[in-house]
Amino acid sequence: MxxxxxxxxxxxxxxxxxxxxxxxxxxxxxxxxxxxxxxxxxxxxxPTAVLDAMRNYDETTHANVHRGVYTIAEEATRRFEAARTNVGRFIGAPDPGREVVFTKNATEALNLVAHTWGRTHLGRGDVVVLTEMEHHANIVPWHMLAAERGIELRWIPIDDDGQLVLDDLDAVLDGAKLLGVTCMSNVLGTLNPITELAAAAHAAGAVVLADACQSVPHLPTDVASLGVDFLAFSAHKMLGPTGIGVLWGREELLAELPPFLGGGEMILDVRKDGFTPNDIPWRFEAGTPPITEAIGLGAAVDYLRAVxxxxxxxxxxxxxxxxxxxxxxxxxxxxxxxxxxxxxxxxxxxxxxxxxxxxxxxxxxxxxxxxxxxxxxxxxxxxxxxxxxxxxxxxxxxxxxxxxxxxxxxxxxxxxxxxxx
Ligand SMILES: Cc1ncc(COP(=O)(O)O)c(C=O)c1O
The missing domain is CATH 3.90.1150.10 (Aspartate Aminotransferase, domain 1)
Known part of the structure; x- marks a missing residue:
């Protein structure tokens, strides 16, 4: 623990x-x-606190964010960005305003890493290490990239008690560029030794993508002490609404990544001959974000923190x-x-x-x-x-x-x- x-x-x-x-x-x-x-x-x-927060926002403040200069649009933007900071603090993000990306759910957060980091860093023969207990959301995006790029997937096995077998960890990680690992299995309940795994992955030169869907709602989470590079989770498993998930990423890693989807919000400029992407985290948030849901997630975090x-x-x-x-x-x-x-x-x-x-x-x-x-x-x-x-x-x-x-x-x-x- x-x-x-x-x-x-x-x-x-x-x-x-x-x-x-x-x-x-x-x-x-x-x-x-x-x-x-x-x-x-x-x-x-x-809880009622989450339902009320969303209703209060919808009834008193709702407007699109980052666009209008009238009162409620500015209030909506402030509340949306405050929710981001709140969520970031909950997981110990060193720079919550820049490192927390809102997505549709954890699945989209994991896909975001495969699409942006994966396409930037992985080519034929590169190795991604996963565990036998991953959710499909942290397997299929890598299968898709493997089919497209010819990367190799390696697997950390489990023993009969449902724990990862780490005897050959250094060999499995040898030459790997990314380790994708769930903090807690959604089937076995197993809590994985993330700090130890992250240290071994970093020693091998790999970055670490943690699927924290099942751990953030149930355990104290501190990204710094976990030592991971990316962390994904969903609001609807932590007393919040559906329709919003989170990708936390280390600032220097996010800053060098290209956008995920294209459209509004994620650009600074668009010309006939191209576009200039926005700063992080908005670079990864194309289109109108889940605003009411972010307010609900912020309230869920407040509730969990109070308990x-x-x-x-x-x-x-x-x-x-x-x-x-x-x-x-x-x-x-x-x-x-x-x-x-x-x-x-x-x-x-x-x-x-x-x-x-x-x-x-x-x-x-x-x-x-x-x-x-x-x-x-x-x-x-x-x-x-x-x-x-x-x-x-x-x-x-x-x-x-x-x-x-x-x-x-x-x-x-x-x-x-x-x-x-
Ligand atoms: C460990 C784990 N990862 C990823 C997911 C995907 O979450 P979502 O469906 O919210 O994207 C789940 C959901 O069951 C999960 O338990």
Whole structure:
């Protein structure tokens, strides 16, 4: 943990049941039962503070940004840029106003790196190293570049506990130009040793692209102590809205990159014979940006900061340990839980196989009990192949879940098991 986040072991705690009251959706009933929302790794719910901030902006301030010189246009620009700075500070960006690029989602942020950095720096025979546990969003852009440029993809394997095998790390990184690695697996929950990986990659002359989709919402994040060069994440997994993601990049790396998409906002001048790109970060933000969404993301960051990321992490370790114990105790050999057995080595994501019951059947039966879990390949097909399965069921936690949610999950799984016995 300390390695990933660069912070002390978490000790603070939080009151999940009280926090849950801030989330209007969590008062819903499904099939006559209170909802038990266990799919925050796919998309988390939003607190009233986020919904209100977006509504307040829309009702009082909305205009396009960076264009008008009238009052609300200037206010909108100020609020939009303040959200950028706020998000940057949340992840420890040394220069938040220049290093935080707003994108549509994390997928677009990862593609941005492949398109701009990749096309600038990679040619035939160059090596990009990925891990076996990457999400498709950090695999497919590199496959596309490999097809276009003839680059080689190398893979860091995982062991049976769902941890990266780092014995041959120096050999794998030898000659590599980029390491793409997830901070936390969206399937296994594994927390990767990012600081160690970044140091090894840099020693080999490679830059490091971290996919922080699953870690930024759940752990303190400090890009400086992680030592990475690029970091991508999505607002909708961290209590914010859909439609906005973030790419953080080291200032000197972003500054030398060409634009991503072309259009308005990303230029300083356009002539018949060409154009002059804008400064960073706007160079990478073609067209009208997600303004209301940026306001919502800023409010989500305020909410998380007020709760405290150490407290979020401490709560999720304890809840994950409770869930591992409860599931193993109830189902014993009848359940296969993927990923590290130690709750401290993982985040609050539990993928599992329950006997021969198909994950989609599990999800459908659980829905009858108001329990929302994800079933599928979780956009990690190379990992599914490594695990020897086509899909898994996955329960994932956020700061609003508590032990009662786990108890409800276990009871509902028991019913599913009986139904298919
Ligand atoms: C680890 C990881 N990376 C990338 C993504 C892609 O995020 P988005 O769909 O918001 O672009 C996800 C979403 O599930 C994820 O869990």
């Amino acid at each position: 300390a390695e990933l986040t660069g912070t002390r072991s978490p000790t603070a705690t939080l009151d999940a049941a009280t926090l849950a009251k801030d989330f209007p959706l969590l008062t819903r009933e499904i099939h006559g039962r209170p909802i038990t929302y266990l799919d925050s790794a796919a998309s988390s719910q939003r 405290g990321m150490d407290a979020v992490r401490a709560h999720e370790i304890s809840l994950t340990a409770y869930a591992l114990d409860a599931l193993n105790e109830r189902f014993g050999d009848g359940i296969r839980i993927f990923g590290p057995s130690d709750a401290e080595a993982r985040g609050g994501v539990l993928s599992f196989a329950l006997g021969e019951v198909h994950p989609h059947d599990i999800s459908q039966i659980l829905d009858q009990y108001g329990v929302c879990v994800r079933a599928g390949h979780h956009c990690a097909k190379p990992l599914m192949r490594r695990l020897g399965v086509n899909s898994t069921a996955r329960a994932s936690f956020a700061l609003y879940n508590d032990e009662r949610d786990v108890d409800t999950l276990v009871e509902a799984l028991d019913e599913a098991k009986k139904f298919f016995a």
